[in-house]
Amino acid sequence: MSHDNLKVFPSVRERYDALAQAGDIEIDPAQQRLADRFDRLIHELGTTRLATKSSALGWLFSRRAPRREIIKGLYIHGEVGRGKTMLMDMFHQLVPAKRKRRAHFLDFMADVHERINAHRQALKNGETKQDDPIPPVADALAEQAWVLCFDEFTVTDIADAMILSRLFRALFQRGVVLVATSNVEPDNLYRDGLNRQLFLPFVDLLKSHVDVVNLDARTDYRLEKLNRLPVYLSPLNEDTDRLMNEAWLAATAGATVAPDSLKVKGHTVIIPQAAPHTAAARFTFADLCSKPLGAADYAAVIQHYRTIFIDAVPVLDHPRRNEAKRFIILIDMLYDHHVHLVISAAASPDELYVAKSGTEAFEFDRTASRLFEMQSEEYLATASRLEPAAAAQAAKL
Template sequence: MSHDNLKVFPSVRERYDSLVQAGDIAADPAQEQLADRFDRLIRELATKRLATKSSALGWLFSRRSPRHEIIKGLYIFGEVGRGKTMLMDMFHQLVPAKRKRRAHFLDFMADVHERINAHRKAHKNGETKQDDPIPPVADALAEQAWVLCFDEFTVTDIADAMILSRLFRALFERGVVLIATSNVEPDNLYRDGLNRQLFLPFIDLLKTHVDVVNLDARTDYRLEKLNRMPVYLSPLSDATKQGMDEAWHTATEGAAVSEDHFKVKGHNVMVPRAARHAARFGFADLCSKPLGALDYAAIIARYQTIFIDDVPILDYARRNEAKRFIILIDILYDHHVHVVISAAASPDKLYEAKRGTEAFEFDRTASRLFEMQSEEYLSEAAQAQEMPISSEA
């Protein structure tokens, strides 16, 4: 197959232009440039893989690139709602590689920690002589996918920060190509984190293996598309509670309601009210308890509609709850879960603190809460309910 034969695959730019022509999005020069950049990356991946394989399709299936060859991925940062995820998803759909993976970054890191813990347990039990879990974990991840697409690349957890440099050095050595979206440029990752100096080598490594692109689009398309639906009720009042109860009755079709309990990594997760495919929580049930990304993923693997009552206005003193709420909304959004929320204020007024990483991160959460009320998101959520959701990353 010649280089020109790659045109048989639809390009990111062609897909983008078709959305513009259909009136689904407005044309934007910055987004057009990024679409073209993704197409150049697809051609570069194809050209370099073809150059190292005797088979014309060998680049799709090779386990790793030669170690001296660096295929630079893309790290796209910019403010919320600029189209980063939309364009990366187009790339992921169109790049003709069978071993590719698209994940929310927090889901991916939860998977990594689970693999590391499993390896350490195997070593302790004498099932392997390899005491360092990073090489075998990197082998398994690279075998699964050599094109990795991450949405919302962010580092706030010290456990993640301390392993990223070694993990990604091993992945890059195995020919993995990284594409990521983020709200922050690489130099601001883990900005106020504990022992940040130990994290800095990862930033240098990252910038060696990706081209950094600032998507400076002209407007927030998510808010342009906003179409408010009765799935976010505020402020808190008797009328709000009645609205939540009516929506719950509709979602459960009057089915019997009961508690649900299940285990995640050895600890118990409790669902206060569950019926059919819907689960209902108070804010405190989800965010005041020591729950994390794996717990939230396990919940949405069991329930397709999530109700969250009584989200309060948060401040710096409740930053741990705010951090859990940020992670929760990221996972609900990424999996297109139908969510009904009652809250003390509109999304952009829910976090009052002006300092700390949570204040910075909450801008994304507010934008997503707005979008989760739109007709488009609700339509995607309805389609997602037709397919099972895996709790695995």
């Protein structure tokens, strides 16, 4: 038993079945098959660990342990909300590796670039004679994690694309085992990207070190659950707060929630509540519209988060036209990129802006119309995480 009196399940399948039995998830045969595949990988990792023990205290997970065979990891792709991240997180929690890391792929690559830049600075300062930063960076990453789990594996940046083949060849040579989730199959990574022919060796390398699995679950379970709840709540009262909190719990699906921040053109955009694993973020109206934010800031949020909560939108008038203007821009961008919006407001959309003069009064008619449409079944059916190409485009706005 764990310290919180919850049973510790020894396998991904047992943990999955327990959640289904408790009514927290619905049983899906495709998810069950993936759970079994994760358990086989855990067994392979454990078997290799035992086979390479050098002493009673020796682990394969020790950096000095020899690698006797290549263990193929997993690359799981499929549409949004099918349970890829949930199952990978179960695997990460259960795999008995002391050196393991779970990261969003974009965060990992940001870390890699920082390490490369630090090495180049050390070379410039005469602190190292190693011209090539890839081997020492790979050494440090492999020492940190033998089992490496990535969520949202996607490649949209040419700088990432150009180093992936060399970096991962070095990591695989050091025995790193990769597990990744993605919305696209490996052959479609960096599709239509600049100089993609230079990226293709990485695709071949990747497929030789992972088993590719298509999680063809029947529906977007997270969105299905969220769609049962209201997405525009008014007026502002305790019942509205309660329903917003229920919807937030559904959107985050038990994921860790913590503040986040994004660097945008030299300044920082704060996300008060963020669940990167489910691409959900929560703000107040003041967080987004009372601060001097603009389209580039909203685009950065959209690039990382596909379900946006906005609490406590007030009734706006002419003295608050700057906030109204930002709100207009924000809703336009959320609408254009099919972001799933959950909002609490003091009034219905057509009663949120009460001034009768000024350009904001005219423009807010479109905002109200879009807020109504964003509650429709048709809009909610299309709301999903941003595809890589759209993410790249949003980042350029």
